[in-house]
Amino acid sequence: MLPYTIVTGVSQGLGEALAAELLARGGRVLGIGRRSSSSLSGERYAFVPCDLSDVRVAAPILASALASVAAVQPDRVCLVNNAATIEPAGVLGVLDVDAIDRSLALNLAAPAVLADLFCRTFDDDAVERRIINVSSGAASHPIPGEALYCIAKAGLEMLTRMLSAEHASPRFRAITLRPGVIDTPMQAYARSQPPSQLPSVGMFRGFHSQGQLVAPHVVARKVVARLVTGEVDDARTYRYDEL
Numbered sequence: 001m002l003p004y005t006i007v008t009g010v011s012q013g014l015g016e017a018l019a020a021e022l023l024a025r026g027g028r029v030l031g032i033g034r035r036s037s038s039s040l041s042g043e044r045y046a047f048v049p050c051d052l053s054d055v056r057v058a059a060p061i062l063a064s065a066l067a068s069v070a071a072v073q074p075d076r077v078c079l080v081n082n083a084a085t086i087e088p089a090g091v092l093g094v095l096d097v098d099a100i101d102r103s104l105a106l107n108l109a110a111p112a113v114l115a116d117l118f119c120r121t122f123d124d125d126a127v128e129r130r131i132i133n134v135s136s137g138a139a140s141h142p143i144p145g146e147a148l149y150c151i152a153k154a155g156l157e158m159l160t161r162m163l164s165a166e167h168a169s170p171r172f173r174a175i176t177l178r179p180g181v182i183d184t185p186m187q188a189y190a191r192s193q194p195p196s197q198l199p200s201v202g203m204f205r206g207f208h209s210q211g212q213l214v215a216p217h218v219v220a221r222k223v224v225a226r227l228v229t230g231e232v233d234d235a236r237t238y239r240y241d242e243l
């Protein structure tokens with residue numbers, strides 16, 4: 001049976017594809033982000049508008065969103081911390097404080113706030129709970145021009161391990177997903193940058209020119225089948241090529 005799944009960042013890319021796949025399989029989805037997608041609709045879909053780059057404003061909105069999920073008393077719930085940004089590209093030395101604040105808020109603080117609220121809202125072992133943190137190889141490989149993204153993904157992977165360390169239960173799982181290279185607007189943004197802004201732009205252009213990008217719906221189908229509905233090992237990092 002599918003869990004009631006909360007997905008952040010459903011307007012495009014992987015989050016939109018995950019929500020669509022879950023709905024197509026008969027699941028219930030709560031999308032959270034600045035915008036929804038016209039491809040997502042129906043009585044099993046709800047959307048809560050929320051800018052996750054300002055966590056002080058977002059926190060009460062997120063608390064009430066999770067309470068609305070708890071109100072229907074699901075047997076299984078899953079949180080997918082998917083929303084993220086690689087904008088603005090730029091090396092340390094050209095970044096400004098607002099960009100640093102908003103990037104780290106969206107990519108790291110918001111997943112931590114959501115995880116905290118999730119643990120508080122669903123504190124009963126009768127409910128089967130799972131948190132999937134969508135990370136990247138950037139968590140362990142520095143990408144020049146993307147310091148904030150790399151720093152946040154490294155922290156996000158520790159969030160998975162902390163959840164596992166603090167919430168050990170056969171009914172609670174926290175895992176990390178490194179979804180591989182996906183054909184989304186995030187990749188399009190990266191390869192459109194000048195090398196002066198994103199010194200590693202050649203890597204992103206190479207993913208595209210060598211046909212390495214995978215369609216979001218292909219990744220989503222595997223993630224839902226293997227990581228949302230299947231058995232998983234607590235605290236483990238799953239790479240796309242293992243799914």
Ligand SMILES: NC(=O)c1ccc[n+]([C@@H]2O[C@H](COP(=O)([O-])OP(=O)(O)OC[C@H]3O[C@@H](n4cnc5c(N)ncnc54)[C@H](OP(=O)(O)O)[C@@H]3O)[C@@H](O)[C@H]2O)c1
Nearest residue numbers: 009010011012013014033034052083084136181182184186
């Ligand atoms: N694409 C890849 O090759 C790749 C590789 C490794 C890991 N990943 C990871 O996979 C996940 C999905 O990436 P993607 O490629 O699908 O990215 P994407 O195309 O850029 O989509 C990101 C999503 O996050 C939402 N978002 C952005 N800023 C937000 C904000 N301030 N508040 C709320 N939501 C916000 C966006 O919605 P709005 O802008 O409409 O708000 C959008 O729905 C991310 O965690 C990314 O790090 C992607």
